[in-house]
Amino acid sequence: MRSFKFSYLFAHGNDTLYPVGKVLDTLAYRLIDGNTIAYQFISLLFVIGTLLILQWKLLNFALKDKRLAASAFSLCTLMLQPDTYWGWQNLAYHQALPLLACLSSLYVVLIAQWEKHWVFLSCFILGLLGGFSYISGAFAALTLGFALIVFYFASREANLERIRLLWGGLGLLISGLISTAAQIWVIAGIQKGTHIPGLKMALPTEIDFWLFMMGKIARSLMLPMNKPDISLSLTLITMTLVCFFVIMMLRLMFENRFEKYPNEYRHTGLVFMALCSVVFVYLLLISAGRAHLRPIEDTEWLKVFGWGFHRFHFFWVTLLWPWLLAMVFVYTKSKNCDTLLARLCWVIPAIVLSWSVYAGALNHAAFFKTTQQQRSDGLQCVQMALQTGADVQCWQLLPIQHPLKQGIVNGQSTSASFARLLPAQQK
Secondary structure, eight states: OOOOOHHHHTOOBTTBOOHHHHHHHHHHHHHHTTOHHHHHHHHIIIIIHHHHHHHHHHHHHHHSOHHHHHHHHGGGGGGGOSSSSSSSOSSGGGGGHHHHHHHHHHHHHHTSOOOHHHHHHHHHHHHHHHHTTOHHHHHHHHHHHHHHHHHHHHOOOOSHHHHHHHHHHHHHHHHHHHHHHHHHHIIIIIISSOSSTTOOOOOTTSHHHHHHHHHHHHHHTTOOTTOHHHHHHHHHHHHHHHHHHHHHHHHHHHTTOGGGSOHHHHHHHHHHHHHHHHHHHHHHHHHHHHTTOSOTTOOSHHHHHHHTTSSGGGGGGGGTHHHHHHHHHHHHHHTTOHHHHHHHHHHHHHHHHHHHHHHTTTOHHHHHHHHHHHHHHHHHHHHHHHHHTOOOOOTTTOSSOOOOHHHHHHHHHTTOGGGGGSOOOOO
């Protein structure tokens, strides 16, 4: 954990290469002794804070109206709900770093008025950083690069913005190809399969694949898990609206009618389509790898759907909802329905915010209290095991029953923050 050696940074784990995260972990270990509280605070503040800043800047740029931008931005509350990448473990935020790379790339291409060579270099570096943060980041960079290039060919105007689409897309595409090839080699060439023995990947030809994906989407909307029939229905309605705008944008692009619409329509559509592509590819990866990771007897549709609610993979989907509302705004505006637009810009956020608060979007105290109790129980388990000299196996800290003693020894020898709370081991 204190090493900058390439052999450590590029060692694979959990089906991925993540040297970027390991560098950050090493810095945290050296500078703050791996203090979990400080590390989570720093990562939460930086990652969530930067994502929110980028969302606001992109929405404000695309919609050209602060009232509409603020209304759409209010749906970022869904991103702030408990039980995401923070709380249970301080390393899970690695999986959110690719989103920083994606939104930063969109900012560089659309807002930052840079010369094409700087756009290419910035997006190339951002693509590498995201691609080597986690396997999902590699596919995200590849997907976003491809989407920007498609928009380049769909745009007919010879202007600097179109040039930036091309060079930004190329930077992401090249870095995405490099990182994706490396990540696939880990699974196919080194591991010879996933890190979970016997787990069969789900395929898009299976209904379980799509039901599990719908569960992730429903969780991002904070729909009730205890009423799966209602949640599945609402999820399908929401996805119908998403598909409507996706198909509409594709028609405009391929029928060469994209340029006939105002800038706010085109810019909003570009970011919406780009994020739809990135999130969809991410959900494909998650559904393929985890749809079968459930009890064999749970084969009913609603039970499979319910398993999609578990764990923090829904976080990526939350980036999309402000842009879906932004698409509703620009579509309504294009139909000259100003009265309806004025109502929608406060009615929809009022409904979503009221529901999300009721569903627990701001109920962080209860979540962290539960986490605190589980950590406290785990600490007592470790202390008792060390005092007796037994193997340290504490499900509260690591559900999979692996011995923790060697990790504790390493922590004590390197003066890790947690080691101060533990007694000396019995020999």
